Amino acid sequence: MDDAYFADLFTGSGQGSLNMVDYFLDSSHGAVDISGTDVLGWYVLDQERANYTGSGANPAGRDQLVAWAKQKAIAADGVDFSRYAGVLVCMNVPTDLWGVPGYAAVCDVDGLYPNALALVMGYEYGISRSWMEGASQPWSDPWDAMSSGNAYMFTHARWGLAGPGLNAANMYGRGWLDATRTYVMNATGTALIHLRPLHRRDLPGTLAARIGDFFVEFRVQAGFDAGLPHAAVLVHTLVNNRSYLMVNSDNAVALVKGSVFDHQSSSGHVVFTVEELDPDGETATIRVNYQLPTKSESAGPGFEVVGAASAGGAGVIFVNGKLQKVPPHSPAYRVLEHLAVVADAETVDLAGARDVMRREGYKAIGATVADVLQDLEGFKEVAPRQMH
Numbered sequence: 001m002d003d004a005y006f007a008d009l010f011t012g013s014g015q016g017s018l019n020m021v022d023y024f025l026d027s028s029h030g031a032v033d034i035s036g037t038d039v040l041g042w043y044v045l046d047q048e049r050a051n052y053t054g055s056g057a058n059p060a061g062r063d064q065l066v067a068w069a070k071q072k073a074i075a076a077d078g079v080d081f082s083r084y085a086g087v088l089v090c091m092n093v094p095t096d097l098w099g100v101p102g103y104a105a106v107c108d109v110d111g112l113y114p115n116a117l118a119l120v121m122g123y124e125y126g127i128s129r130s131w132m133e134g135a136s137q138p139w140s141d142p143w144d145a146m147s148s149g150n151a152y153m154f155t156h157a158r159w160g161l162a163g164p165g166l167n168a169a170n171m172y173g174r175g176w177l178d179a180t181r182t183y184v185m186n187a188t189g190t191a192l193i194h195l196r197p198l199h200r201r202d203l204p205g206t207l208a209a210r211i212g213d214f215f216v217e218f219r220v221q222a223g224f225d226a227g228l229p230h231a232a233v234l235v236h237t238l239v240n241n242r243s244y245l246m247v248n249s250d251n252a253v254a255l256v257k258g259s260v261f262d263h264q265s266s267s268g269h270v271v272f273t274v275e276e277l278d279p280d281g282e283t284a285t286i287r288v289n290y291q292l293p294t295k296s297e298s299a300g301p302g303f304e305v306v307g308a309a310s311a312g313g314a315g316v317i318f319v320n321g322k323l324q325k326v327p328p329h330s331p332a333y334r335v336l337e338h339l340a341v342v343a344d345a346e347t348v349d350l351a352g353a354r355d356v357m358r359r360e361g362y363k364a365i366g367a368t369v370a371d372v373l374q375d376l377e378g379f380k381e382v383a384p385r386q387m388h
Contacts, residue, residue: 001112273286
């Protein structure tokens with residue numbers, strides 16, 4: 001692999017060959033352009049391969065590898081890394097494969113192909129691993145790039161394993177889904193929606209639909225999706241930065257002509273039929289019926305927090321009709337914020353996502369309480385005398 005290979009894989013010199021520039025342009029609807037990437041090196045690190053201890057759950061060791069690479073580039077070529085939004089370190093020996101949001105990613109000779117690169121560079125952009133509804137493990141959505149080795153791939157003549165593209169929910173999560181090309185349905189009603197393939201922004205028309213909490217997209221066997229088993233309409237949702245591929249009542253995830261998607265959630269009741277699926281004509285048509293949930297009055301004990309801590313003022317809480325002040329930035333206020341996360345979890349229809357939200361909320365409450373108890377225990381101790 002010479003310098004030209006890396007330049008063609010990562011920069012504008014290889015654009016149009018399904019390189020990484022093409023991948024991010026497609027997956028961001030043109031919002032992310034990495035064609036100006038600089039390819040630096042090769043550099044021979046001063047450290048031995050055995051010195052790397054970052055593989056696995058050791059972020060400090062992983063950070064160290066990036067630091068070694070940067071130090072070498074600075075020493076050899078005076079590289080100014082403040083010019084770059086992020087760094088991808090490529091190793092010429094089997095080393096590791098990972099990425100950290102807003103910081104760096106690492107790949108090695110065993111992962112130097114678009115399928116793996118889309119994963120670690122996606123991590124660097126803050127995209128999480130993709131899931132299938134009801135799955136016990138991540139990387140379980142075979143129609144999405146963020147499932148990497150478990151996804152539908154094809155073998156590119158030059159770059160190796162590539163595809164698939166990024167799903168609409170993940171695109172939305174990064175602000176990459178073109179809002180001007182997205183049909184949004186957030187009120188009760190019906191609609192006939194004509195979809196173009198999600199990543200074909202060169203074609204006129206609608207590229208995705210957002211119905212309540214669901215993202216609907218049309219995918220065909222072309223470009224980075226060349227490895228898909230067939231054309232299909234897919235439905236995803238996004239919960240806590242995790243995309244979930246929805247499973248229909250008949251256990252199907254890839255909807256074809258005649259398929260009916262029927263799902264009732266906290267955001268409403270969505271029913272749509274795939275009336276047409278024309279991969280050659282690059283169009284899918286769905287007929288949607290969307291019903292907002294019926295609001296109901298709740299009774300019994302409850303609480304409400306009023307006031308913004310960020311504004312510096314005290315909040316108040318109503319508990320069973322009694323008014324209590326809650327100081328801004330206080331442990332009590334933080335506990336209530338975390339409790340709201342737990343309460344929100346009950347409105348999430350996906351069991352896996354609901355459990356994650358509840359676990360994270362209760363852990364945060366526990367950590368806040370533990371800090372307070374530690375402070376209170378500290379008040380009981382007699383301060384040590386100063387020695388003269």
